[in-house]
Amino acid sequence: MRARxxxxxxPRPALPGLLAAPALLGLLLLLLxxxxxxxxxxxxxxxxxxxxxxxxxxxxxxxxxxxLATALSLLLGIxxxxxxxxxxxxxxxxxxxxxxxxxxxxxxxxxxxxxVVFGRRGLLGPLLESTLGVSLPFTTAAVVLAETFVAMPFLxxxxxxxxxxxxxxxxxxxxxxxxxxxxxxxxxxxxxxxPSVAAGAVLCFARAxxxxxxxxxxxGNLPGTTQTxxxxxxxxxxxxxEAAIALxxxxxxxxxxxxxxxxxxxxxxxxxx
Amino acid sequence: xxxRWRAVLTAAALAGLLAGCGxxxxxxxxxAATAPGGLSGSITVLAAxxxxxxxxxxxxxxxxxxxxxxxxxxxxxSSTLAQQITSGAPADVFASASTRNMTDVVTAGxxxxxxxxxxxxxxxxxxxxxxxxxxTLADLADPDVKVALCQPEVPCGALAEQVLAExxxxxxxxxxxxxxxxxxxxxxxxxxxxxxVYVTDxxxxxxxxxxxxxxxGVNASTAYPVATVTRSRxxxxxxxxxxxxxxxxxxxxLAAAGFAGP
Numbered sequence: 001m002r003a004r005x006x007x008x009x010x011p012r013p014a015l016p017g018l019l020a021a022p023a024l025l026g027l028l029l030l031l032l033x034x035x036x037x038x039x040x041x042x043x044x045x046x047x048x049x050x051x052x053x054x055x056x057x058x059x060x061x062x063x064x065x066x067x068l069a070t071a072l073s074l075l076l077g078i079x080x081x082x083x084x085x086x087x088x089x090x091x092x093x094x095x096x097x098x099x100x101x102x103x104x105x106x107x108x109x110x111x112x113x114x115x116v117v118f119g120r121r122g123l124l125g126p127l128l129e130s131t132l133g134v135s136l137p138f139t140t141a142a143v144v145l146a147e148t149f150v151a152m153p154f155l156x157x158x159x160x161x162x163x164x165x166x167x168x169x170x171x172x173x174x175x176x177x178x179x180x181x182x183x184x185x186x187x188x189x190x191x192x193x194x195p196s197v198a199a200g201a202v203l204c205f206a207r208a209x210x211x212x213x214x215x216x217x218x219x220g221n222l223p224g225t226t227q228t229x230x231x232x233x234x235x236x237x238x239x240x241x242e243a244a245i246a247l248x249x250x251x252x253x254x255x256x257x258x259x260x261x262x263x264x265x266x267x268x269x270x271x272x273x
Numbered sequence: 274x275x276x277r278w279r280a281v282l283t284a285a286a287l288a289g290l291l292a293g294c295g296x297x298x299x300x301x302x303x304x305a306a307t308a309p310g311g312l313s314g315s316i317t318v319l320a321a322x323x324x325x326x327x328x329x330x331x332x333x334x335x336x337x338x339x340x341x342x343x344x345x346x347x348x349x350x351s352s353t354l355a356q357q358i359t360s361g362a363p364a365d366v367f368a369s370a371s372t373r374n375m376t377d378v379v380t381a382g383x384x385x386x387x388x389x390x391x392x393x394x395x396x397x398x399x400x401x402x403x404x405x406x407x408x409t410l411a412d413l414a415d416p417d418v419k420v421a422l423c424q425p426e427v428p429c430g431a432l433a434e435q436v437l438a439e440x441x442x443x444x445x446x447x448x449x450x451x452x453x454x455x456x457x458x459x460x461x462x463x464x465x466x467x468x469x470v471y472v473t474d475x476x477x478x479x480x481x482x483x484x485x486x487x488x489x490g491v492n493a494s495t496a497y498p499v500a501t502v503t504r505s506r507x508x509x510x511x512x513x514x515x516x517x518x519x520x521x522x523x524x525x526x527l528a529a530a531g532f533a534g535p
Binding site for chain 2: 115119120121137138216219220221222223226234235237238239241
């Protein structure tokens with residue numbers, strides 16, 4: 001962070017005495033549980049616990065579905081962000097608020113909402129089943145859909161912010177020079193917001209990877225089909241707490257990787273934010 | 274008030290909040306039975322999901338019989354609850370849907386002297402719209418029939434596995450519920466065609482599902498043990514609630530919900 005501030009040496013701020021204790025407590029609250037996981041981790045049994053086929057299965061499923069959810073979010077989220085940032089239409093502010101709703105909505109509610117629409121007795125479910133022969137609940141597709149529902153807003157918000165902050169004069173100049181809207185978007189807009197798209201995608205992937213509530217509500221829980229890592233951690237906790245911690249470590253490691261990737265994006269040269 | 278004082282007060286309030294976070298959500302420390310012979314205070318009963326209906330009634334009955342007491346319930350998979358109790362969850366009574374989970378808790382030293390207060394057996398719950406597709410246990414093996422089972426870690430899942438093995442029927446479920454109630458919910462909502470739940474769940478769902486009896490030859494039953502939690506802060510009240518389950522009044526409520534006697 002310091003790298004971004006101006007190069008003039010600023011006086012070092014002194015820590016106000018009254019902030020010290022809460023700051024320490026806050027840090028402990030955030031870090032102690034993670035340290036606990038590391039302390040209690042069955043390091044010696046780790047290779048055995050993690051080489052169980054069930055773990056590879058859950059991990060593979062998680063990575064696959066989170067990647068698909070991210071791809072779907074990119075495909076749909078960037079256009080949504082563009083519409084919200086560039087088009088002027090009545091109800092835009094309301095739509096903006098609604099699009100970000102899944103960010104604050106309890107995921108279980110999201111899962112229930114998906115079930116009410118795409119479920120077998122839902123609003124669209126019967127139509128999907130009769131026309132396409134597709135029934136979404138309890139399928140891997142349902143996992144992807146649930147993850148996309150909760151994760152896409154992260155991408156939309158990030159990209160929309162970048163579009164708001166980007167220099168629109170370049171787009172206007174391109175248009176004046178006869179560039180078609182699509183070409184302008186592809187050649188001018190997209191390169192400008194590229195770093196933010198990447199950051200949004202990473203956030204989106206991380207959120208999708210950790211999805212639990214919407215997944216179990218809409219997609220159910222079946223090893224190999226819908227049991228992602230967070231579900232596997234929850235289920236393992238009842239059978240074998242050591243296995244649960246081992247699985248949790250994998251998710252923790254993945255999260256750290258995601259975080260590092262994010263910091264690089266945010267701090268890297270040419271980052272939009 | 275100077276800003277400094279305001280800050281001190283805020284810090285004090287925060288400290289108070291933090292202290293509050295440590296204890297249970299009782300406003301006052303629950304005193305163990307105060308008046309001689311009388312019961313007071315509140316208890317938290319962690320009970321198997323399948324007991325939801327019966328225990329809610331029993332709790333009201335118990336509170337009415339002992340004015341001034343309060344019984345709070347947490348319902349979930351017995352395996353989840355057992356794990357919560359051994360991890361230190363504040364609870365006074367544990368009622369499990371299987372002796373296995375109770376044994377886990379007793380072995381960990383968190384409960385003692387469990388007593389069986391009811392029994393339950395398996396039944397097939399069928400969604401109303403799927404009634405013509407499922408009429409026997411063997412129909413659950415049909416790949417076109419969507420079946421929900423409890424996950425094997427949970428008592429109802431273990432029971433279902435036992436029944437299916439005994440009947441020689443192989444079922445590939447579309448989902449494995451975290452507890453029996455979530456399996457029942459999948460059936461009542463029609464998201465699956467059928468599920469294996471307890472007799473009592475079919476009864477509690479009323480017209481929302483159709484029950485199909487499992488032949489006695491292949492059916493299995495599970496015992497429901499109850500015990501007070503060792504670190505209970507109100508063991509007298511917990512004991513009284515456990516006694517109530519085994520009393521004539523308590524057994525009547527359980528029987529009405531479809532449970533068999535101990």
